[in-house]
Amino acid sequence: MRVAIVLFTADLRLHDNPVLRAALSAAESVVPLFVVDSGVRDAGFTTPNRAAFLSECLADLDRGLRARGGHLVIREGDVVREACRVAAETDAAEVHLAGGSSGYAQRREDRLRSALAADGRQLRVHDAVVTALPPGAVLPSGRSHFAVFTPYYRRWSAERLRPVTGAPRRVAVPTVSTLPLPAAASLAPGTASPALARGGESEGRRRLAAWLRSGVDAYAVRHDDMAADATSRLSPYLHFGCLSPVEVIDRARRRPGGAEAFVRQLAWRDFHHQVLAAVPGAAARDYRTRHDRWRTDPEELAAWKAGVTGFPVVDAAMRQLAHEGWMHNRARMLVASFLTKTLYHDWREGARHFTDLLIDADVANNQLNWQWMAGTGTDTRPHRVLNPLVQARRFDPEGEYVRRWVPELAGVAGGAVHQPWRLEAVRRERLGYPGPLVGLPDALARFRRARGLT
Incomplete structure (x- = not known):
């Protein structure tokens, strides 16, 4: 046999x-x-x-x-x-x-x-x-991989994906010894986040069906709205392979409306995998070095991890991560910019913390997204800095996301929640929320000096 x-x-x-x-x-x-x-x-x-x-x-x-x-x-x-x-x-x-x-x-x-x-x-x-396309399936002339997303996406979009197949009807297994299915505690000691998503293909397919039915059509206009939570949350199921990226793309493209904006995010996933396949060392080393001499400040790093930086939108995102093992994509960009450019800490510190908590932290997307925000990766604007106050006003204008995750500020109305240090001293003390860890103008000047931009 x-x-x-x-x-x-x-x-x-x-x-x-x-x-x-x-x-x-x-x-x-x-x-x-x-x-x-x-x-x-x-x-x-x-x-x-x-x-x-x-x-x-x-x-x-x-x-x-x-x-x-x-x-x-x-x-x-x-x-x-x-x-x-x-x-x-x-x-x-x-x-x-x-x-x-x-x-x-x-x-x-x-x-x-x-x-x-x-x-x-x-x-x-x-x-x-x-991945939907294997690394190396599309290549620029004379190069081992695409280093810029937009031309990669054009080529990626023009490729025909393999046909989607169903599940088998029968799987015959020969006699062979096996260990019991592993419990979580036997795989890793410690306590998981309290609101962790449920794992498995069945749950992934249920979530995919619900997303295609009622979420994907509005993705193009709502995906950056942090309070709306209007993203698919399918990344953990793609990371573990509970969902096929080819099937997800195929089913999304059958929808009218805003599906292509969602598909573009899956192309980003493939893009990072093809970069890492060609340059495996980028998992730990700068893809494009800026000769950074990163700052080391354990108390700052601890405050960032704990969500007590005094910048409410940053703290909300870090607390969401700790509670759910997941974080909104816009929030990921914001907290990464804050750590690497506002505080000027090594991107590897942030990537390591994300690896500790994120369910979907695969090497390609986690490490290379961190490098993209740190300016050592494939970003064509490596010195861009996301101002957390500007980002908060734009993507959480009424402060709903902050109030959801920072209960100290639940009683602060509207957009004022993003600048609690401007409240009168008595009320600020009563809130029990810290002042800002750093002054943004000073931090920006420090970063620009470090990168030789001034």
Whole structure:
């Protein structure tokens, strides 16, 4: 009996999964395998929030497989060693895997290919699983990747995506030993954020259907309205592969109205993956160095993390992150600009904190978005600074977002909530909210001096 292995990584779904479909076509039975990878854990990417979400994703995937006659096989340890061990136990001829863009994913693929070949087995890598277009699918002349989004988006938009496929009706699994489904606490010690989204393909598909039914058409005009919360919140499901980016784009494009503005955000996701695939070192080093000599101030950094900077819109965003493990996209840009340009702290400090808390913090989008805001990445205006007061007036004009997340300011009416330090001293003391951590004109002058702009 021919056996193939599906090594699930960032593709925890049954619908529109080319890895699973190819394995089912190649063999009579399939081992749906997930390895609790010690390499990922040791690198610090398995945090309480993502562990909780991942645990629910795996449980949901197992339920879906059991409804089709199979089940998920769990192993723990080095992913290459465990995949080869399962291949030997089942005499599988092939291991099927989704292509990845990070340096770790590329090394995992190379190691797995060599180890399987030594046993006379093959690795089959499938593209357009984690991203809509695989890295390198479109290239500028003479370059390994696009470094500017707009020309990339033009080429990306002109490409025809692969067809969307459904979930399999049946998955036959050979006899093979398995560990129990991992609980969140066994994946990472610690307490998850109290309002964390539920993980899994079933929840992701429910949210996608609701978004396409009642949210996407207004996305173009409402996505920056922080109080309205009018974004899809699908990023965690895309990060874990509970949703197929190809299917999301296909279904969104079938909608009239504002869907293309939403699709453009998925193109940004692909853009960052193709940058990282070509320049894996950008996960930790400046993509374009500005020779910054970043400031170190532990108390400032702690105030930023805790949401007590004295800038209400920044503090609201940081508190949303702590409570939900998620943050509005406009807020992400704002807090990143504040840390790297107003306070002039290293972007890696911010990226590390986001990695600790965000459910959707993959290497490509988290690190490269931080670099974009820090001015060391692909932004064509690397020295732009987002003024938190201007941003607040524009994207939270009535202060609803701030009052939602900063209860100290719940009684401050209207736009005055964005400048509580202007209230009379007695009332400010009663509120228990700090004054601003830094003066904006002084901070801007400091940043411009540091970048040699004055």
